[in-house]
Amino acid sequence: MFSRHVSRAVAIARSVATGAADRKLLLRQLFEPASCTYTYVIADARSRDAVVIDPVLETAPRDLRLLRELRLRVRWAVNTHVHADHVTGSGALRLALSCPTAISGASGARADRLLGEGEELRFGAFALQVRPTPGHTPGCITLVLDDQSAAFTGDALLIRGCGRTDFQQGCPRTLYRSIHEQIFTLPESCHIYPGHDYCGHTVSTVGEEKRLNPRLTLSEDEFVRVMDGLGLPRPKLMDVAVPANLRCGIQDDAA
Template sequence: MKPGKGIIFRQLFESISSTYTYLLGDEESKEAVIIDPVLETVVRDVKLIEELGLTLKVAVNTHCHADHITGTGLLKKKVYGSKSAISLLSGATADIMLSEGDRINFGKHVLTVRETPGHTDGCVTLVLGDQSMAFTGDTLLIRGCGRTDFQQGCSKRLYQAVHQKIFTLPGHCLIYPAHDYKGQTVSTVEEERKFNPRLTKTLDEFVHIMANLNLPKPAQIDIAVPANLLCGLHDV
């Protein structure tokens, strides 16, 4: 499994919240995008960007996270000229407010926005131009999906979003989620269509499963959500 042609790609991990951060760059222009950066790992990420000779254009969040504080605000302070981005429906503040079909360009490459609500109202999936890679945030995880019991969660909307906006991608499209708790790093659309234990069920069965997860409240939610509404910093 390889990223698209001419793409610099790095998958990075933050262990406390089990968050994946993704760095994508254009090999020719060196323009880059970072997806779902975490506050505590910004120094690491900036060092990597500098080592690879990249110019960070956009730091984008797939949604307003509840389990960690985003690094987008601090990245803007540390990387001159970079901009923050998040869905218009998230209720958060950013330089770029994203909607269905919007494009995030870096060099000759592009990420296209697909609105995939259900975990939150403002969840988006970012699809590489050739549909070889999709960054699904918390909407679709490897053999799982995001919770729907807080932050405007709605099981029916999540189910419909996955089936209409993600499962319609080519089967070979690589799925890169915002989190994994079992050491898994990547899946494919075809795998998840076949093997996802929740999203292979009927809508009614899925809604019942999600209503009975009985998960504890995310440890950082009361701190993370207010901070993330402001890109992680109060003075962005």
């Protein structure tokens, strides 16, 4: 059912002009078809400092190849939450590049840096600001570019959807409030880059999702009823992925 999406081998390159004339952002969106996961490589095009968001273990060789081709220095390999449907590649990147890993302190996971609300991940002239967006899991975060032109929402807000709330201490009421208070308060022009897509979308905006997202335009109580009634199957890799991702995917405990 995803053949059209997968066959395109999504790897979208975008150069984004920011408000500051002396800054130029490089953004690559990469797709992993088995879990329909997006990995993001964002970099200061001048300094070549980069951040990798939500890498996947199986596609770490691809990501490493791209990073070397573009001559990027990874300052952080960051996860938006503890994933249940794939093993993160952040540990593999750490071992290959000696780059530190990062994740929310509320996730309960191991990483070189545990992030809290309002903290920043700096790369060159840019920074990603941490906004807690729990509900899918208690440790979910959204990473917002410092000029608020882009938000990397992980599994909290998807394009015309949202993350499920029926495992890993998820809570639909918490997720609804997180999205409305932490993401929908961003400028309507802010681009939304989700952690997954299952329908062939690549990017949205805050304004689009506020108007068109069929779940998030509901009242809070209606949203809770919908989420509680989804009846989705359990993620196949959950028993493998969650323990590995609590260690940021690092396979060697001595590393």
